[in-house]
Amino acid sequence: MEKFKKLTGIAAPMPLVNIDTDMIIPKVFLKTIKRSGLGVNLFDEMRYDRDGNEIPDFVLNKPQYREAEILVAGDNFGCGSSREHAPWALQDFGIKAVISTSFADIFFNNCFKNGILPIVLPPEQVEVLMKDAEKGANARMTVDLEAQEITTSDGQVFTFEVDAFKKHCLLNGLDDIGLTMEKSAAIDSFEAQAAQSRPWI
Amino acid sequence: MSPKTLYDKIWDAHVVQQDDDGTCLLYIDRHLVHEVTSPQAFEGLRMSGRTVRAPEKTIAVPDHNVPTTLDRASGVIENEESRIQVEALDKNAREFGVHYYPVNDVRQGIVHIVGPEQGWTLPGMTVVCGDSHTATHGAFGALAHGIGTSEVEHVLATQTLIQKKSKNMKVEITGQLRPGVTAKDITLAVIGATGTAGGTGYVIEYCGEAIRSLSMEGRMTVCNMAIEGGARAGLIAPDETTFSYVKGRPHAPKGAQWEAALAWWKTLYTDEGAHFDKVVTLKGEDIQPVVTWGTSPEDVLPITATVPAPEDFKGGKVDAARRSLEYMGLTPGMKLTDIEIDTVFIGSCTNGRIEDLRAAAAVLKGKKIKDGMRAMVVPGSGLVRAQAEEEGLADIFKEAGFEWRLAGCSMCLAMNPDQLAEGERCASTSNRNFEGRQGYKGRTHLVSPAMAAAAALTGRLTDVRELI
Numbered sequence: 231m232e233k234f235k236k237l238t239g240i241a242a243p244m245p246l247v248n249i250d251t252d253m254i255i256p257k258v259f260l261k262t263i264k265r266s267g268l269g270v271n272l273f274d275e276m277r278y279d280r281d282g283n284e285i286p287d288f289v290l291n292k293p294q295y296r297e298a299e300i301l302v303a304g305d306n307f308g309c310g311s312s313r314e315h316a317p318w319a320l321q322d323f324g325i326k327a328v329i330s331t332s333f334a335d336i337f338f339n340n341c342f343k344n345g346i347l348p349i350v351l352p353p354e355q356v357e358v359l360m361k362d363a364e365k366g367a368n369a370r371m372t373v374d375l376e377a378q379e380i381t382t383s384d385g386q387v388f389t390f391e392v393d394a395f396k397k398h399c400l401l402n403g404l405d406d407i408g409l410t411m412e413k414s415a416a417i418d419s420f421e422a423q424a425a426q427s428r429p430w431i
Numbered sequence: 432m433s434p435k436t437l438y439d440k441i442w443d444a445h446v447v448q449q450d451d452d453g454t455c456l457l458y459i460d461r462h463l464v465h466e467v468t469s470p471q472a473f474e475g476l477r478m479s480g481r482t483v484r485a486p487e488k489t490i491a492v493p494d495h496n497v498p499t500t501l502d503r504a505s506g507v508i509e510n511e512e513s514r515i516q517v518e519a520l521d522k523n524a525r526e527f528g529v530h531y532y533p534v535n536d537v538r539q540g541i542v543h544i545v546g547p548e549q550g551w552t553l554p555g556m557t558v559v560c561g562d563s564h565t566a567t568h569g570a571f572g573a574l575a576h577g578i579g580t581s582e583v584e585h586v587l588a589t590q591t592l593i594q595k596k597s598k599n600m601k602v603e604i605t606g607q608l609r610p611g612v613t614a615k616d617i618t619l620a621v622i623g624a625t626g627t628a629g630g631t632g633y634v635i636e637y638c639g640e641a642i643r644s645l646s647m648e649g650r651m652t653v654c655n656m657a658i659e660g661g662a663r664a665g666l667i668a669p670d671e672t673t674f675s676y677v678k679g680r681p682h683a684p685k686g687a688q689w690e691a692a693l694a695w696w697k698t699l700y701t702d703e704g705a706h707f708d709k710v711v712t713l714k715g716e717d718i719q720p721v722v723t724w725g726t727s728p729e730d731v732l733p734i735t736a737t738v739p740a741p742e743d744f745k746g747g748k749v750d751a752a753r754r755s756l757e758y759m760g761l762t763p764g765m766k767l768t769d770i771e772i773d774t775v776f777i778g779s780c781t782n783g784r785i786e787d788l789r790a791a792a793a794v795l796k797g798k799k800i801k802d803g804m805r806a807m808v809v810p811g812s813g814l815v816r817a818q819a820e821e822e823g824l825a826d827i828f829k830e831a832g833f834e835w836r837l838a839g840c841s842m843c844l845a846m847n848p849d850q851l852a853e854g855e856r857c858a859s860t861s862n863r864n865f866e867g868r869q870g871y872k873g874r875t876h877l878v879s880p881a882m883a884a885a886a887a888l889t890g891r892l893t894d895v896r897e898l899i
């Protein structure tokens with residue numbers, strides 16, 4: 231998993247509430263054998279018409295937001311299913327942080343597993359950030375995980391909460407696998423001892 | 432030292448590290464892989480630049496999607512998504528250097544049949560696979576359970592799993608089975624008695640005289656369906672039956688290692704006085720040939736019974752039973768033996784082994800299936816198929832009117848073209864009778880291989896005891 235420390239990037243505003251996992255990545259794209267490559271179909275039904283042409287009005291199709299790395303979203307982002315395809319699609323597109331007043335629980339956890347930082351802030355602060363994002367590509371926002379701070383393009387600072395363990399994992403790019411790999415010495419010595427006691431394995 | 436259960440002993444032998452809250456890092460001896468739940472896991476390794484930690488302990492085989500028709504060796508898989516998944520496994524297996532049995536290898540088959548057959552599954556091991564029926568391998572006294580795709584990746588990368596221990600449950604089948612009653616009837620009868628959630632949170636150890644008397648094939652059938660009973664895994668203590676099955680298999684230990692292994696395996700039993708959190712006891716003599724009438728494996732009744740009414744149940748099960756009856760197109764009060772069927776499926780990781788085919792063939796020998804019946808045998812592996820041909824079983828099936836297929840999961844889950852059409856009714860030796868499991872709106876009655884053969888002959892659910 232990629233490390234997340236501090237990010238200065240373009241934030242795209244998506245004020246719609248209740249954006250669910252089917253909107254993030256529609257069901258028809260789940261038969262893939264990959265978790266990469268889902269980015270082109272991120273928000274597919276909002277992003278393309280039936281013939282596959284881009285809908286120019288959709289935020290991520292606008293020239294100033296095509297390189298967005300942060301989403302500022304309406305309430306209850308990521309509700310619906312538990313499948314990891316939703317964070318896989320966001321991550322593949324290049325989204326590294328999502329800011330909202332609230333997230334669906336499972337989606338929230340899945341984000342951390344996939345190197346995405348979901349940030350919960352009070353409505354009035356999300357509103358300020360939404361306005362800031364609406365300014366377009368020159369309005370770069372900074373998300374600093376270490377300091378737990380978001381800085382708007384004009385220098386306003388908001389602090390946010392994050393679970394200490396999850397913060398540690400993101401800062402160091404550790405998923406479950408990464409964490410277990412930190413214990414590789416213990417696994418090595420278990421294997422060495424098993425090779426003695428149960429050599430037929 | 433306090434007395435331990437078999438589960439305790441295997442668990443303790445595999446703990447790499449334990450946290451204060453009881454979470455353990457558990458070492459995995461064998462990792463079985465199939466094409467449906469592994470692509471994203473391999474992809475994950477690739478994306479993070481990781482490798483498979485122990486490719487020599489990792490065994491891959493395509494089974495869920497593969498066609499079972501005789502022309503498959505020559506042709507490509509028509510369904511594009513299926514083909515892509517199988518091709519992905521081909522590529523991943525070769526790239527990461529794991530053991531691999533491709534579609535055209537005679538040893539290919541259902542992963543849970545191939546593992547034991549090749550001697551990959553041994554007593555006292557931890558075995559995992561991205562598939563819930565991994566429980567099958569518990570028949571060897573191995574701790575075996577299914578895992579999700581993220582965990583598949585975790586095991587590939589680290590050869591360990593982060594786990595908390597389950598509780599111990601004992602299921603004892605005393606005495607002996609009566610003629611016509613099989614391992615499938617035992618395992619269904621247990622689920623009928625405990626419910627599909629009866630085993631939730633537990634690892635089950637099956638024991639008692641009736642279990643001891645079972646062959647390895649029968650024991651695998653029993654453990655296979657531990658998962659339908661809600662348990663994380665099923666276990667049977669290894670004994671002479673186990674050792675003689677394992678001996679001489681391609682990947683079983685040999686020579687001095689065999690002796691060393693045997694010495695340890697003989698210590699793998701539940702100590703006198705060890706604690707079980709739950710105990711269930713059934714009398715072998717009381718178990719009858721059973722069938723399922725509904726859409727949950729717990730909807731089990733002796734073949735001599737009648738279809739129940741929703742009012743026979745309590746609580747939430749009343750509505751569930753009503754829905755099941757409607758889906759299955761059955762009327763309360765009708766005799767189970769009056770239910771007409773049009774399809775028979777013999778196969779799956781529950782009942783696709785040589786002994787299952789022998790039991791079915793014994794019923795079919797010299798007879799013809801009912802006119803218009805679609806009946807197929809899908810051996811669990813290429814080697815089971817070959818052996819059945821050698822023993823003359825294939826001819827019995829073919830002469831009776833069965834299709835004789837190549838190995839795979841086939842109509843157990845209908846991911847390949849072997850499916851029930853809407854409204855078709857199947858006597859099936861598989862393990863799940865869920866809505867749509869064998870095809871959209873298809874109707875499934877779970878039975879033993881002998882009962883499936885009997886149904887093929889008469890065209891309705893039949894008490895096999897009348898035919899033997």
Ligand code: SF4
Pocket residue numbers: 494495541542543562564779780781839840843844861862
């Ligand atoms: S035979 Fe059926 S239950 Fe067994 S692994 Fe295949 S699909 Fe799963």
